Amino acid sequence: xxxxxxxELLDVENGMAVVDAGGVGYEVQLPDAxxxxxxxxxxRVDLLIRQIFREDGVxxxxxxxxxxxxxxxxxxxxxxxxxxVGLALIGQVGEDAVATAILGQDSKTLTRATGVxxxxxxxIILELKDKIQEESFLRKVxxxxxxxKRVLPSDELVDALLxxxxxxxxxxxxxxxxxxxxxxxxxxLRIALRLLSR
Numbered sequence: 001x002x003x004x005x006x007x008e009l010l011d012v013e014n015g016m017a018v019v020d021a022g023g024v025g026y027e028v029q030l031p032d033a034x035x036x037x038x039x040x041x042x043x044r045v046d047l048l049i050r051q052i053f054r055e056d057g058v059x060x061x062x063x064x065x066x067x068x069x070x071x072x073x074x075x076x077x078x079x080x081x082x083x084x085v086g087l088a089l090i091g092q093v094g095e096d097a098v099a100t101a102i103l104g105q106d107s108k109t110l111t112r113a114t115g116v117x118x119x120x121x122x123x124i125i126l127e128l129k130d131k132i133q134e135e136s137f138l139r140k141v142x143x144x145x146x147x148x149k150r151v152l153p154s155d156e157l158v159d160a161l162l163x164x165x166x167x168x169x170x171x172x173x174x175x176x177x178x179x180x181x182x183x184x185x186x187x188x189l190r191i192a193l194r195l196l197s198r
Contacts, residue, residue: 002026002051002060009045012038012163015087017062019045028062029083031091036160036189037064052076052083059083068095078127080120088113094186102128157188166196 005028007021012035017028028047030038039045047062048069061083063069068090075086075098089098092113101109107121116124157178161171171192178191 002049004047005049005060005062006046007044009039009041009043011041013165015164017045017047019047026060028060029087030062031068031087032189032193033091033094033186034062034064034068035091035163036157036185038160038163040159041163061087063090065095071095071098074128074131075124078120078124081124085113085115085120088115092190099132101125102132105129157185157192160189161192161196164193170196 005019005021005026007019007026010018010020010025012018015029015032015035017030017035017038018025019028020026028049030047034047047064048066050061050063050069050072052059052061061072063072072083072086072090075081075089076083089110093101093109097109101107102125105125107118107125110116110121110124111118157175158168158171161175162168166174174192174195175188177195178188181191182188
């Protein structure tokens with residue numbers, strides 16, 4: 001099993017990064033919140049990996065934080081919540097907000113992620129609330145949910161959008177609007193992607 005991948009970032013496109021480790025290019029699927037934290041192409045990257053085996057092949061999913069990977073594992077244990085939905089929840093809602101929503105039984109927050117309807121949101125809460133409330137895991141949630149706000153320099157947010165395949169002009173425009181509406185990096189990305197999807 002691959003648990004960690006460290007190497008040169010070769011490419012980022014359509015939610016997937018290619019990492020060269022030991023001369024082998026590994027394709028790793030990433031949540032949006034991780035994509036905006038990646039270094040520039042050609043630089044070294046260090047990802048925590050969850051390797052999933054299926055009949056049609058093997059897939060790698062990458063995360064920056066142990067908490068993100070742990071939450072991804074828990075989400076996959078819920079019927080109807082596959083890897084795409086798990087990535088959407090972490091990438092579009094944010095791991096801290098997902099954990100808080102589960103603890104607060106707030107299914108509406110969970111439905112902000114692509115692929116999560118009201119019924120699935122309620123099932124996630126029902127099946128994961130006790131697991132997240134376990135003392136050892138709750139300490140991790142508390143540490144992870146400490147408010148951390150940072151503003152990306154405009155060129156970094158633009159570069160992140162360019163890495164997702166958008167043209168420079170539209171990326172700069174969306175980034176400018178996103179920065180006027182939010183200071184948190186994950187929220188900036190969500191706003192920019194929403195503007196670009198119109």
